[in-house]
Amino acid sequence: DPSAEETTTVADLEAEQVPAIFLAPGDGPGPGIFLATANPAELLRLAQEPANEGTYTSAIMDAGQVSLWGNMAVVAEVPEGARVLVETRSGNVADPEQAPWSAWTDGIILEHDASVAPLQPREVQVQAPPARFLQYRLTLRTGEGDADTPVVERVESHYVTPNLRPRITTLTAAYPEPPANPPANQPPPDAPTAMNITWEASDPNSDAMLYRVEYQPTGSDRWITLVEDHAETSYEWQTRRVPDGRYLVRVIASDAPSNPADMAMAATRRSDPVLVDNTPPRVTDVETARNNGEVAITGRASDDLSRVHSIAYVVDSEEQYRPILPRDLIFDSTNERWSVTISDLSPGPHVVTLRVRDGRGNTVHVPVLVGENEQD
Numbered sequence: 001d002p003s004a005e006e007t008t009t010v011a012d013l014e015a016e017q018v019p020a021i022f023l024a025p026g027d028g029p030g031p032g033i034f035l036a037t038a039n040p041a042e043l044l045r046l047a048q049e050p051a052n053e054g055t056y057t058s059a060i061m062d063a064g065q066v067s068l069w070g071n072m073a074v075v076a077e078v079p080e081g082a083r084v085l086v087e088t089r090s091g092n093v094a095d096p097e098q099a100p101w102s103a104w105t106d107g108i109i110l111e112h113d114a115s116v117a118p119l120q121p122r123e124v125q126v127q128a129p130p131a132r133f134l135q136y137r138l139t140l141r142t143g144e145g146d147a148d149t150p151v152v153e154r155v156e157s158h159y160v161t162p163n164l165r166p167r168i169t170t171l172t173a174a175y176p177e178p179p180a181n182p183p184a185n186q187p188p189p190d191a192p193t194a195m196n197i198t199w200e201a202s203d204p205n206s207d208a209m210l211y212r213v214e215y216q217p218t219g220s221d222r223w224i225t226l227v228e229d230h231a232e233t234s235y236e237w238q239t240r241r242v243p244d245g246r247y248l249v250r251v252i253a254s255d256a257p258s259n260p261a262d263m264a265m266a267a268t269r270r271s272d273p274v275l276v277d278n279t280p281p282r283v284t285d286v287e288t289a290r291n292n293g294e295v296a297i298t299g300r301a302s303d304d305l306s307r308v309h310s311i312a313y314v315v316d317s318e319e320q321y322r323p324i325l326p327r328d329l330i331f332d333s334t335n336e337r338w339s340v341t342i343s344d345l346s347p348g349p350h351v352v353t354l355r356v357r358d359g360r361g362n363t364v365h366v367p368v369l370v371g372e373n374e375q376d
Contacts (some may be wrong), residue, residue, distance in 0.1 A: 074110065
């Protein structure tokens with residue numbers, strides 16, 4: 001109907017093409033329209049007289065996961081003598097031809113009911129078993145006259161998915177990375193004491209989630225809460241509040257905000273061991289010896305938890321620190337012996353400032369006075 005911009009489906013065919021359509025001849029099998037189809041090849045007749053029965057099979061509905069299907073709401077106009085049969089079936093594979101589905105249920109019959117107002121939904125119980133996919137089938141039968149054709153305006157299905165456990169896919173606990181190339185004439189930044197804890201979490205039911213973040217000292221079986229009822233997927237841990245050492249971090253995700261208490265579920269993920277080290281290294285056993293304008297300084301740098309990362313020195317008011325290598329030429333230990341010889345010093349006292357950093361970035365500065373007994 002072009003004027004109303006409405007289209008009516010006359011026939012839903014299995015064929016993919018209809019190469020020919022023609023009117024039935026007057027002396028043929030009866031008035032109507034013949035359809036010659038391809039893929040598959042068939043010859044069909046669309047009769048002019050109304051059918052007494054017709055069937056509509058719905059598209060397959062997907063709940064996303066195995067679900068309990070509730071009542072269907074069917075808006076139907078059913079004249080006296082007519083009826084609508086509603087059947088359902090369910091399965092866990094999208095295509096019923098690929099895996100077994102349940103059989104079509106016996107069905108529920110909708111008949112004329114004067115108490116049902118036009119467009120008022122009728123509740124129809126879905127008898128198909130719980131499954132991910134659902135399909136319904138409507139069989140419409142007319143009454144005695146042509147005007148007694150039932151009409152189905154709308155079908156709506158309801159379902160509920162069981163509560164599924166949240167998931168935490170990643171958990172990272174680490175200090176911020178120091179600058180890759182700090183300016184040579186500026187002191188290195190202080191080691192950060194706030195550890196960033198970040199994680200990724202999801203819920204199959206799209207439930208709202210709250211998180212609890214905990215830590216555990218190694219060698220202990222006790223988990224200590226950092227924060228609970230936390231809505232974000234990150235937390236900044238101020239590690240100055242705990243002793244230096246190695247720890248485990250744990251995040252617990254709960255979907256309690258979207259579920260009754262007895263149905264709420266939680267997921268847990270634990271981090272790799274993390275090091276908390278906010279104490280700078282120590283410089284000990286420092287000895288000096290001066291000979292003809294040269295000063296030899298030896299000592300030991302050590303740290304309880306982190307390897308010694310670098311040693312450097314500066315003389316008096318110089319700004320540029322100069323590196324010192326350990327005796328074995330590689331910083332690979334928490335305990336390093338080192339020595340340095342400084343040449344071209346003018347007579348008299350000088351202050352040599354040693355700077356030692358550990359792998360965490362904790363830094364200690366140790367001034368050493370040399371040549372204090374010499375005269376200009």
